[in-house]
Amino acid sequence: MTLSPLRRRALARPSWAEAQTIRAALRTETVGGGLLLGAALLALIWANSPWRESYAALRDLKVGVDWGRLRLSLGHWAADGLLAVFFFVAGLELKRELLVGDLRDPAKAAVPVVAANCGVVIPVLVYIGVVVLGGGDAVAIGGWAIPAATDIAFALAVLAVLGSHLPSALRAFLLTLAVVDDLIAIVIIAAFYTADFQIWPLLLALVPIAAFGALAQRRMTYAVALVPLAALAWALVHASGVHATVAGVLLALTVPVKPRASVPALSKHSRTSDIAHRMEHRLRPLSAGVAVPVFAFFAAGVTVVGGGLGGALRDPITYGVIAGLVAGKFIGVLAGTYVTARFTRADLDESLAWIDVCAVALLTGIGFTVSLLVGELAFGAGHERDDHVKVGVLAGSLLAALLAGVLLRRRNAHYREVEKRETADEDGDGTPDLYQQA
Template sequence: MPPHTPHGGAARHDDDPARTPSRLFQRGSWPEARFVADVLRTETVGGALLLLGAVLALLWANSPWSGSYAALSGFVPWPGGAALHLDLSLAKWAADGLLAIFFFVVGLELKREFVAGDLRDPRRAALPVVAAVGGMLLPALIYVGVTLGSGGEGLRGWAIPTATDIAFALAVLAVIGSHLPQGLRAFLLTLAVVDDLLAITIIAVFYTADFHPLPLLGALLPIAAFALLVQRRKTWWWALIPLAVLAWTLMHASGVHATVAGVLLGFTVPVLRRRGDGPGLAERLEHRWRPVSAGFAVPVFAFFAAGVSLRGTDLGAVFTDPIVVGVMTGLVLGKSVGIFGSTWLLARFTRARLDDDISWSDLLGVALLAGIGFTVSLLIGELAFGPGSPADDRVKAAVLAGSLASAVLASIVLVRRNSVYRRIHERETRDDDQDGVPDVYQRRPGAPQ
């Protein structure tokens, strides 16, 4: 039975690769499909916990007991750590410490994708990279355009609407898009990972205050020692964890945001496995630390970051504030138009066309979903305006509202598309054999080797 397009027609396959036009969102390999499925399962739970943490924070911050929430956020567990810049509140520990675990997993994901994943092929990598860049440039330009006349302070937040929250976006996709094509789901995952890399670069370059080069150079020593051990496949927790903590401490003391240490440590881990050594070390560490990141680190950060109080606030004044308008417009409009438009331009100028299984409506839904900017957007807002400042509170309200609007609009588009793909999936799986690998991931008889 020939594969079908989402519109019910038989898909045409051309066995001559020289005559086959370039396709966007082609179905990846079976190992890549299993990897994406594993990530989606973990991030679905993590996204639900993240949402729970944010809702609890909002309810507590707007309750009669809001003072206890503020006291908890501002509590300093180790007040004697000023010499090492570790006299941090619980909210700062969540933003600077726990998110380093999140970005360590991001570093592992990035290295795996570009060393052993389907994106080691530059032609496959071009699409999510171009889309990520377009999805960051346009929101930044929209924000600057909206806030340009409001004074210099507002412009510091230009990067807030550029980020995509990987946990939240993938959780929404897993709930509403269970039958969307694997190529589309892999695209969102890789787009979000590349987006995180660009966001970390922005944080390191544009939001570093009081830079101190000596601690930064010192941080390279434990990172190098960590790299030496993992390259030799020495996974002694009693050595690796202290080295990671020391690298994080020195990075924090340098003035560069400490989460950068997490990404650099992730980059040092080898991806390719030795013969007979089972899964690569990066994959093993990712499976071990992703549940910690998605199930604990990110939800706790969301709990401390999302608690904006709206009691006694003039909501009309808040949602006409240039910073709020810039963030919301950047997330909802800038992200969707930037990702959709850059992908369309790539197809236009390379004469590529969408894979037979995918329509432009699918891409619109995913582009809208990328407007969920929760975790990294809140982090950049704190770095831009200072935690607890009036501008930071407005940023939190804008990020929450913009992310919610993006999720709702994406759901409207993708729920309808998902029902179409469910019917196609039911037809295709009736003819699958029992070898554990769906037929769509196996070579067609007579196809070129």
């Protein structure tokens, strides 16, 4: 069937430059996802071993200073401090996509943005419905945002391992959707999970953030100047009561993503370099390889022996999280994509089938990192209900990964020959012939 020129591809093949960026992200996140999984398994084993008390003692060990609420447990340092690096990289990625990536085209941005929003709203409604039907109280409903976010590292790791031959359009869709998903999660955390808010520390944080942005605009990437400013901004945001990971996003938004021919800088190299790309290239391994796995190690250690699992199975919160991640995410992302393609000028790319979108929609149900973080914010780290959240997040994420894996393996074989044709480079100029076609 020939499409009208007015129709636009809902999940179109990305540009060659965008495809290269996606492949680089997939390589890093695949390794990071493996480390994340290993850290989570280690925590689960330790927390359910005869030495589980030593795990709890390590997680709850407090270090730091009393000023600005900076005397925190190691678990809190991982959630509030290390995850700020993760959100800084996510902020850089989001700004690049919106300003210089494929998402600068509103027609391309509409599909993942609508899908991401539906993939947040529907899981929230599913969670609330299950908790209410299960007899949960108002406090239990307070964890409504737990199944709202997708874990980028886990989802991309599963896609890279099981879907190595899937079309690049589908990879770009998942990556972009996950980034927008994280942005929504950041807004939710800042707006609904902030306790004891204080305005003055937050206003003071604007000073180091502005100084960080001024140096970034001048292409000055010296760590000795940027790191202290970032640390001060983080500390002030933390002191304000807003979750400190928001500081990472605010700092990222000040970084320019477009190379400039002439800016006030110290050298010709710094004038023309893409500073956002350089920062992302340096920090992504730290984020995926250190920050997220360490957070997972301290967050995933739920004790299920000695009655812990029984308590989780009697709590509607557990089932609400599982249903929200597995069913809510799938319905929301798939429905958002379908509605956009059905009632706008967008259409599914000719290289894809709707069964591929179903696989990715299931994959978005992997909500490990941010879901565990929201659970801690909603019920308190170490609380019995927080442990039940962890059981639900682990079970729901695992079930979503398994269901998506079944579809991905079947579709991966189908696209093996398609990928060979897409990467053919008969003229030997380094760019696949398909990307040179009008």
